[in-house]
Amino acid sequence: MLNRTALEALTRRPLPFLASSWPWRGAAYLAASVVPGLAAGATAAAAAGGALVTPALGAVAGLAALALSVPLVARFERLRLRLVDPAPVPEPPDRRRREVWLAVMTVLAFWWIDLLMLAFTIAGPLVLALTPVLQEPVSPLIGAPASLAGVLLLPVAAYTITAWGGARGAMARAMLAPPDSELHEVLRSRARLVDAFEVERRRIERDLHDGAQQRLVSLSMKLGMARLDLPADSETARLVGQAHDEAKRALAELRELIRGVHNQVLTDRGLAAAVRDVAGRSPVPVDVDVALPGRLPAPVEVTAYYVVTEALANVSKHSRAARAAVTGRMEGGTLVVEVRDDGVGGADPERGTGLTGLADRLSVVGGRLSLSSPAGGPTRVRVEIPGS
Ligand SMILES: Nc1ncnc2c1ncn2[C@@H]1O[C@H](COP(=O)(O)OP(=O)(O)OP(=O)(O)O)[C@@H](O)[C@H]1O
Numbered sequence: 415m416l417n418r419t420a421l422e423a424l425t426r427r428p429l430p431f432l433a434s435s436w437p438w439r440g441a442a443y444l445a446a447s448v449v450p451g452l453a454a455g456a457t458a459a460a461a462a463g464g465a466l467v468t469p470a471l472g473a474v475a476g477l478a479a480l481a482l483s484v485p486l487v488a489r490f491e492r493l494r495l496r497l498v499d500p501a502p503v504p505e506p507p508d509r510r511r512r513e514v515w516l517a518v519m520t521v522l523a524f525w526w527i528d529l530l531m532l533a534f535t536i537a538g539p540l541v542l543a544l545t546p547v548l549q550e551p552v553s554p555l556i557g558a559p560a561s562l563a564g565v566l567l568l569p570v571a572a573y574t575i576t577a578w579g580g581a582r583g584a585m586a587r588a589m590l591a592p593p594d595s596e597l598h599e600v601l602r603s604r605a606r607l608v609d610a611f612e613v614e615r616r617r618i619e620r621d622l623h624d625g626a627q628q629r630l631v632s633l634s635m636k637l638g639m640a641r642l643d644l645p646a647d648s649e650t651a652r653l654v655g656q657a658h659d660e661a662k663r664a665l666a667e668l669r670e671l672i673r674g675v676h677n678q679v680l681t682d683r684g685l686a687a688a689v690r691d692v693a694g695r696s697p698v699p700v701d702v703d704v705a706l707p708g709r710l711p712a713p714v715e716v717t718a719y720y721v722v723t724e725a726l727a728n729v730s731k732h733s734r735a736a737r738a739a740v741t742g743r744m745e746g747g748t749l750v751v752e753v754r755d756d757g758v759g760g761a762d763p764e765r766g767t768g769l770t771g772l773a774d775r776l777s778v779v780g781g782r783l784s785l786s787s788p789a790g791g792p793t794r795v796r797v798e799i800p801g802s
């Protein structure tokens with residue numbers, strides 16, 4: 415799996431983790447605390463200089479130096495965050511206030527913790543490793559095991575540094591932007607609904623009828639003919655036979671669609687089976703956990719099915735996720751279906767027709783669609799449909 419932050423990188427197996435750039439990035443992040451450290455030094459120097467004249471002047475000079483350094487430190491914090499957490503940081507409306515707060519906390523508190531952490535973590539193993547050099551004369555009985563221990567501790571240091579760098583990055587991100595895990599309802603509109611449905615229905619009908627159906631008919635016929643020409647017991651005949659059957663099934667499904675009848679599995683076996691069916695065809699592995707007491711009214715099942723199909727199509731098209739999950743439950747009298755993925759996030763209904771189309775469909779059955787997809791992920795699509 416692609417690691418997007420230093421913290422996530424810690425979950426890798428040891429060798430790939432140690433060979434990756436993450437420990438170095440963590441170290442660079444922590445070492446960069448020298449910059450806010452300089453700001454802290456300047457603030458302290460200004461305060462001390464002023465205090466030589468009067469204590470009040472000391473306070474004023476200290477505050478002035480802090481105020482001057484804060485904007486620079488704030489910008490620097492945003493920049494260096496990329497070392498341990500490269501995903502873009504959202505810019506909420508109270509961005510300035512948040513930046514100032516992060517910068518003040520970094521200058522007053524965080525920088526020295528970072529530097530101490532880095533120094534101790536590296537110094538411990540290093541001093542041990544260099545025991546034979548540093549403590550002359552030292553008996554090889556002590557020197558050799560000490561340097562061995564030092565060398566063995568270096569990978570541990572890589573973990574400590576990455577963990578602290580990652581944690582500091584997570585703190586900085588949380589201070590710069592609120593974690594956006596709230597679900598927001600995707601807006602729907604009646605006017606758009608009427609248009610969108612009608613236009614889409616006609617287009618699909620026409621495209622399927624004129625294009626895909628004709629092609630499938632001809633494919634199926636050609637495969638049927640090829641099958642007749644082949645010796646009945648050959649491997650090729652078996653494969654062509656399978657292809658022929660599949661083409662016939664595809665044609666049957668397409669006919670169902672054109673008649674406006676939805677997915678056969680859905681009609682015959684219900685939502686849970688149909689969801690497992692689409693999930694099984696998704697290129698991204700999907701965990702399905704749909705447990706429903708029985709069949710639901712057809713419009714509810716169809717709508718939920720469309721949501722899952724579109725959400726999973728989005729997962730494979732846009733999310734770069736390693737895994738997705740679909741859950742479905744009845745809560746009270748309401749069907750609640752959620753599709754989650756661990757991908758890059760940043761889904762935006764304004765940029766396509768899929769999600770808004772779903773919101774439109776849902777409004778017809780009195781349901782609603784909510785979306786949570788902060789930059790950096792994860793993405794959650796949730797629908798609630800009154801079930802009975
Ligand atoms: N699971 C996801 N992870 C990341 N980004 C997503 C995800 N789902 C959607 N997006 C983003 O949100 C946008 C809007 O999605 P939407 O489904 O409305 O449109 P689309 O998939 O681009 O086009 P279509 O109209 O064919 O569905 C997408 O273009 C994509 O950038």
Ligand SMILES: [Mg+2]
Nearest residue numbers: 728766768769
């Ligand atoms: Mg889409």
